[in-house]
Ligand SMILES: NC(=O)C1=CN([C@@H]2O[C@H](COP(=O)(O)OP(=O)(O)OC[C@H]3O[C@@H](n4cnc5c(N)ncnc54)[C@H](O)[C@@H]3O)[C@@H](O)[C@H]2O)C=CC1
């Protein structure tokens with residue numbers, strides 16, 4: 001995604017509002033309002049292959065993504081995404097202050113990502129975004145990286161070993177991740193990807209942690225071999241279906257909003273016009 005200032009219309013903002021975190025954060029103690037949001041092709045691919053950044057959003061939906069970034073206190077991605085994309089993870093909407101910038105959060109259990117060399121940290125050093133929080137198990141990340149990260153206002157968040165499941169590498173439970181972020185004072189979280197992160201959230205019981213879903217669907221097929229969104233189907237599992245879906249065309253793309261949690265229904269009905 002490029003670097004010129006983006007504009008997102010008041011009309012489009014209003015359409016999204018029922019699916020966004022409340023402007024005044026809810027109760028102290030509750031987990032962050034978590035919005036799952038990514039851009040997908042017609043064949044459910046979010047990139048051509050794991051290490052490849054693939055532009056799917058058109059200019060209008062890209063502006064929407066940046067509006068979403070401005071409406072959440074944090075933006076979460078997995079280490080696969082930062083290694084592949086070296087993303088900025090800031091908001092480039094017109095008129096955004098540093099205070100309004102989201103806090104990047106990277107799930108990187110064994111600290112594979114060299115944050116000191118990242119675009120994200122460089123932008124934070126220039127005051128164009130916030131420095132990331134890196135969620136990991138390693139208690140002594142490389143000294144130079146830690147120094148650079150902390151000097152810019154970022155940090156490592158250490159998860160205990162008891163949180164890491166061993167059958168599939170180091171995996172933290174999502175409840176533990178969200179609890180750790182809540183304890184850092186973050187009330188809302190935009191979860192952008194990549195494939196491993198999204199697929200692991202779209203299964204019960206983790207799916208209950210998702211407050212809303214806002215997808216960009218681009219009119220393109222990426223073909224086989226891409227990173228696809230297709231969560232594991234557990235035995236006897238009911239179909240996972242978006243509740244309260246709203247389809248909203250934006251440029252050549254379409255935005256699909258919805259909820260996944262039963263208790264979001266009432267809230268939506270009260271807030272939808
Ligand atoms: N189109 C879109 O909107 C987006 C596309 N992407 C694309 O997705 C691709 C990357 O996806 P993936 O390779 O699946 O990488 P990923 O970004 O999902 O990161 C996967 C890694 O994160 C860590 N991880 C994930 N869940 C964890 C958990 N519960 N506990 C501990 N560690 C955990 C593991 O180390 C795992 O290997 C890239 O090509 C990127 O461009 C990424 C974000 C958005």
Ligand SMILES: Nc1nc(O)c(N)c(N[C@@H]2O[C@H](COP(=O)(O)O)[C@@H](O)[C@H]2O)n1
Nearest residue numbers: 001039054055056057065085087088089
């Ligand atoms: N909304 C959206 N549309 C696409 O077409 C994308 N490829 C992505 N990717 C996500 O955005 C990150 C790049 O962000 P910056 O512009 O560098 O801040 C990338 O890492 C993915 O998380 N998203």
